[in-house]
Amino acid sequence: MNNYKLTIQYDGGRYKGWQRLGNSDNTIQGKIENVLTELAGEKIEIIGSGRTDAGVHALLQIANFKMHKNATEEEVMDYLNRYLPHDISVVDVTLMHDRFHARYNAKDKTYLYKIWNMPYTHPFMRKYSMHVPEKLDIEKMRKASEYFLGKHDFTSYSNAKSKKKSMVREIYSLEIMDNEGFIEIEIRGNGFLYNMVRKMVGTLIEVGLGQKDAATIPTILESKERIQTGRMADAEGLYLKKVGF
Amino acid sequence: MNNYKLTIQYDGGRYKGWQRLGNSDNTIQGKIENVLTELAGEKIEIIGSGRTDAGVHALLQIANFKMHKNATEEEVMDYLNRYLPHDISVVDVTLMHDRFHARYNAKDKTYLYKIWNMPYTHPFMRKYSMHVPEKLDIEKMRKASEYFLGKHDFTSYSNAKSKKKSMVREIYSLEIMDNEGFIEIEIRGNGFLYNMVRKMVGTLIEVGLGQKDAATIPTILESKERIQTGRMADAEGLYLKKVGF
Structure with missing residues (x-):
């Protein structure tokens, strides 16, 4: 499994916050997971460093996710930025060691x-x-x-x-x-x-x-x-x- | 007649540009004239330093208008900012001499x-x-x-x-x-x-x-x-x- 760290920027104005809510995908997490699930060909779950409330923005949010597919950092970044809405941008993708966890490791x-x-x-x-x-x-x-x-x-x-x-x-x-x-x-x-x-x-x-x-x-x-x-x-x-x- | 200079800032995104177009008032000039006409109790026409196209913004647009009513600079500014939409702001109002003309005097x-x-x-x-x-x-x-x-x-x-x-x-x-x-x-x-x-x-x-x-x-x-x-x-x-x- 590859473990990717994402650095994300978003205008939270039209979203119900970071955290995915059941089947509704009008959340930042939901939007990103949907795109990554398409890329990976398997159900992807991303872990954010923390939740932001409805309407709150991020200059720099950190998240990570694991997938079996081998894709370069650049491929992941390009794919995300091609299919994500224009109010969510991925500004960096980095392959991490297996134990990196965006929430537990956030100090x-x-x-x-x-x-x-x-x-x-x-x-x-x-x-x-x-x-x-x-x-x-x-x-x-x-x-x-x-x-x-x-x-x-x-x-x-x-x-x-x-x-x-x-x-x-x-x-x-x-x-x-x-x-x-x-x-x-x-x-x-x-x-x-x-x-x-x-x-x-x-x-x-x-x-x-x-x-x-x-x-x-x-x-x-x-x-x-x-x-x-x-x-x-x-x-x-x-x-x-x-x-x- | 009092001659007021307006310093205006606007997000042009949802407007058809500066210049009033017939009866449509989806223009910056139209929005401002409508508010000023209410304030003055007479039909007010404002003169912009120049036109901006549909969708174009202004960090600093200058305009002037004349009215019979005696209102202080502050009163005009407060009234405009109270009734204008939130994507148009008047950041300064100054009483000028009678011959000041925002278009002719713009160098x-x-x-x-x-x-x-x-x-x-x-x-x-x-x-x-x-x-x-x-x-x-x-x-x-x-x-x-x-x-x-x-x-x-x-x-x-x-x-x-x-x-x-x-x-x-x-x-x-x-x-x-x-x-x-x-x-x-x-x-x-x-x-x-x-x-x-x-x-x-x-x-x-x-x-x-x-x-x-x-x-x-x-x-x-x-x-x-x-x-x-x-x-x-x-x-x-x-x-x-x-x-x-």
């Missing part, structure tokens, strides 16, 4: 969130950022972001369904940059729960608008009560940016 | 053309660039571009209909930049004929692909025969970038 992930913080919309980025017309106070947001750093139980900042698995995650860094009208929030951590980045960014936006006091964040984290957290930022501003191995 | 224009020159599509820029998957030879394109510099009769490089008006235009500069997979062509001139930038870029692409010899450009210019020119680049890669006054 950390970096997400990028783009907020367009001008009174008018951005005609070219309106589907690739969240529009917040009222001026955000970046300094307040930066101070608030420090409360998220380190290891915490993020139950209140997620919509994860399972109650059995650990909700503890570690945030290594959280940077907020001011970039020509955009506020870009880059978050690196060892893993993220369902909707976690969007709920964290939602809180940072509330703080930036003066609607919430940053000092409430530790209390909300400790409460482990979802009902305490407020706004969730839009999916269209969120990008999976990097997966560390 | 030069800069257009930007974006080519995505990688084998796979760019998920986020697929509607905002032309995809040329085969590798382009930039050095050849740069040499070819020199033939366009200066004053020429551009009849062969346009689809302009009028035969009475002068087809002579002067190109001040033409730069070709290599920018992380994009080839960006920036052209500044005193004016451009209908489809002129797209026909020039089409020729540069043919040269870059080795399909055409650059040395034929002077002959084609001199022939003043449209039939001699080849490929026309797609509308979606073209942006009006700047208007000089």
